[in-house]
Amino acid sequence: MASGPVVETPTLAAGQTGLRRRVSAAFTTIRSARPAVVFLFSLLSGIIVSAFVIVFSVPASRSAWGGLFSHPAKTFSANADTLASAYGALLTGAFGSPGLFSTAITHASVANWAAAIKPFGSTLTAAVPLAIAGLGLSIAYRSGVFSIGAQSQLICGAVLASWVGFSLPTLPMVPHVALGLVAALIGGALAALVPAILKARTGASEVIVTIMLNYIMGGVLIYLISDTFFSQQVNTSPEGRLTLPSAMLPLLFGNNIPIDAGVIVAAVVLLGGWLLLGRSRLGFEFELQGTSPGASRIAGVRQKRTFVMAFLVSGAVVGLGGGVEILGSVHQLQSTFGGDIGVLAITVAFVGRNRPLGIMLAALLYGVLQTGGLQMQGQAGVSYQLSNVIEAVIVLFMTAPALVAEIYRLRPLANSSLRSLNMSRGWGR
Amino acid sequence: MNPDAPELDQREPLVELRAISKRYGNVLANDDVSVSFRAGEIHVIVGENGAGKSTLMGILSGAVTPDSGAIAIDGAEIHLRGSRDATLHGIGMVHQHFQLVSVFTVAENTALGFEHKKRFKTLDLDASKFEVRRVSEEFGLALDADAVVGTLPVGLQQRVEIVKILMRDPRILIFDEPTAVLTAEESDKLLAVLRRLRDDGRAIVFITHKLREALAVGDRITVLRRGQVVGRADPKSATTESLGAMMVGRNLRVVERAPSESVAAEARETVISVRELSYAARTPTGASVDSLTFDVARGEVLGIVGVDGNGQDELTGLLAGELKPDAGTIALLGRDMAGRDVRTFLEAGVGIIPADRQRHGLAMSMSLARNLILDRRHEPRFLRAGGLLLDDRAITANAEETITRFDVRAGGPGVPVSSLSGGNQQKIVIARELERDIALLIASQPTRGLDVGSIEYVHSRIVEVAERGCAVVLVTSELDEALALSDRIAPIYEGRIVGVQQRPFDREQLGLMIGGG
DSSP states (O other), X not given: OOXXXXXXXXXXXXXXXXXXXXXXXXXXXXXXXXXXXXXHHHHHHHHHHHHHHHHHHSHHHHHHGGGTTTOHHHHHHHHHHHHHHHHHHHHHHHHOOHHHXXXXXXXXXXXXXXXXXXXXXXXXHHHHHHHHHHHHHHHHHHTTOOOOTHHHHHHHHHHHHHHHHHSOTXXXXXXXXXXXXXXXXXXXXXXXXXXXXXXXHHOOOHHHHHHHHHHHHHHHHHHHHHHSTTBOOSSSSOBBOOOOGGGSOOBTTOTTSOOBTHHHHHHHHHHHHHHHHHHBHHHHHHHHHHHOHHHHHHTTOOHHHHHHHHHHHHHHHHHHHHHHIIIIIIOSOBTTTTHHHHHHHHHHHHHTTTOHHHHHHHHHHHHHHHHHHHXXXXXXXOOTHHHHHHHHHHHHHHHOHXXXXXHTTOBOOSSOOGGGGOOOOOSOO | OOTTGGGGGGSOOXXXXXXXXXXXXXXXXXXXXXXXXXXXXXEEEEOOTTSSHHXXXXXXXXXSOOSEEEEEETTEEEOOOSXXXXXXXXXXXEOSXXXXXXXXXXXXXXXXXXXXXXXXXXXXXXXXXXXXXXXXXHTTXXXXXXXXXXXXXXXXXXXXXXXXHHTTOOSEEEEESGGGGSOHHHHHHHHHHHHHHHHTTOEEEEEESOHHHHXXXXXXXXXXXXXXXXXXXXXXXXXXXXXXXXXXXXXXXXXXXXXXXXXXGGGSOEEEEEEEEEEOOOSTTOOOEXXXXXXXXXXXXXXXXXXXXXXXXXXXXXXXXXSOOSEXXXXXXXXXXXXXXXXXXXXXTEEEEOSSIIIIIOOTTSBHHHHTTTTTTTOXXXXXXXXXXXXXXXHHHHHXXXXXXTTOOOSOTTSBGGXXXXXXXXXXXXXXXXXXXXXXXXXXXXXXXXXXXXXXXXXXXXXXXXXXXXEEEEEESOHHHHHHHOSEEEEEXXXXXXXXXXXXXXXXXXXXXXXXX
């Protein structure tokens, strides 16, 4: 481009080709099987597949299919209406409605802004424990520890945090909250200690041990909140005692906006995870052991010690997620605590490819689907369960990157294989 | 050797590759390559890693489609649409990495893809077994048709692969680096099989970068370099030196230690002292080590040479602290190391070049820069924040320096080591170990799978480190390597050192000792 004859209309020509080059570069990026691109196309596929599920689950649009041949336009408009209202509700439920935002802008007041931001606050609050627990699990997965034990670690963290939370009424807020979070860290680490020691000492598979521990801790939790000093003993159904106000994570933007200090905890955890896994010597040893056990042995990594260490750090972080959930949003132990977050955290770690940034985005996506799903049920009459279907479909596409690459004709990257999406090693060997 | 040899050139070629070109990205893997293969002739193709041998054979075996050029059989051009097509045209290939299902029996493996059917299309395994027996008897390749392939040693697995190809009665057989995985004894047997197949009137294409083998078995040699044919050689007149020079495009320096250096060694300080070291095999495939005793002094190279599986891996594991001996002692610079772990051995000044560099020497998915600090991660120069965080700037600077100083061909400090060639990967391992402050270097099969240029490089580094005053234990299955580099050679057979030789070495006798004689 720089050579002789083109100089006559330099700005125009350069501008055009520059734009064209940029467009074609962008297009090349979009057509390559980068993790982010695969993720976006998985999301798109999930939305498309879910559209069919939604259309057939809502009576109005389902019955419209009966007139497909007599009134095709009516059929399509009825279906389009259903989809627009469902996905519209999903978005407004998760991010807030444009109407409330414009009211907040035109009639600026604290109450109006609070109403506008509230849905997104709920989304963030739902994402917080997932991000923390997901990051905790990613530490294990990158170290070659295949832990399924998020549920047990969440419960242990939550139980200790709750204990601190409903005791110590004289303690001021800052030390009380801090003590509660430290208790959560210890609880999670304790729950991880059992499978870690069993694996290091006897070689027992951490997969099986953690799954069993999940059942055990689920039972212990119900016992604690039914028959011990943890129990509130007001209702007939088992419930834990309420966290004292001094131990609750404070709301950051006043009482009307449900964004608590858990967001800060999550941000610190994500940042800390990035430092640990990407920059620290300990994280280097974790990752070395996870990706190349043979080379780590020859490089003098003390394998059992490192395995136990990675398991404990992972468990502590997951336990912190349980503590944040108790002190931040639910404020008391319940019989089903930890079950859903424990499972979702695994998929969050997986969808986020065990990277802190990816985990943050994946946790937000799940937050969006959860809060938006509620609104979808209330406003568009789509069952809440369907948001779980959407989640599942997206994850399904994520687990088959080769499928996504095939459907959308993505070019494989020169230097990375689709295989690298695999979550972790550690089954059996 | 071959009675027809004088009139070879007059005969029409059986298969011709005409002006083949193939491009991958901006690498021209084959650049206008023309070669012809004649029946009753072993045609050796030599070249360094990345010279285009495998691409060329991929094209001949139908697995790769050339960008331009043609394949002709008996003068008629053919188009191959896949490896099955090639099989039907009488082209068979014995791959370097066996194409076998390890849980299937020999008969099942050989039948795969060309199954005999009974009525109602059920599998006729008896027919396959009969075929296996017929072929293995005809060519003297004894095999048990009912043996499960995974339980067979590597040499027999290769035999299964060969029998499988022979059952399709090919006119041209391609062997892609077949001796790379074999012991010396197995290699000799294989070369005898090649001669027999040649005398049977088939065209044999033999890919290798072992020049001695090329000269021993070839009737004709073609040398590839950077995708082009750079020369043809007559095995009767060519030497390993002339072939090596053709392969790498320059004269190779033969690395050999001067005998004078070894004389003085006795007066020097002992670095490692091993006494009655024993270790019993823990797994059915593992080997034992039986009361080994030796010393290595500063500046001395002890060559431990033997056929794979005679306890070398166990010995290096013991010397690195990876395995705990059942009995015996190891003293490093006078310090008793019994029961210590790898980390303590590393800190005591042991450098390790593992035999399996991809599994034990490198973290393949990690960057070149990080791989250069695998066992140096505790050194303060690579750490900051009180030793908690890695100092990525220092790590990158170290990598850049190593890339320049060791002439590593790589895209930069940040690329994963998996993107490097085998020779460059080994350079990373060696650079890392030599940069550390070591008193003892354990080099296990340091040149396995490397091309001649890289071998020269590795050898000169080992000599250099010994001259610097380091003790070296060189564990190798290549007798020539041990002969060139060692001050003393200790042949190992079934876990025992069968007798130590000083310079000048008796090559014949060492060969016998390695074989247990």
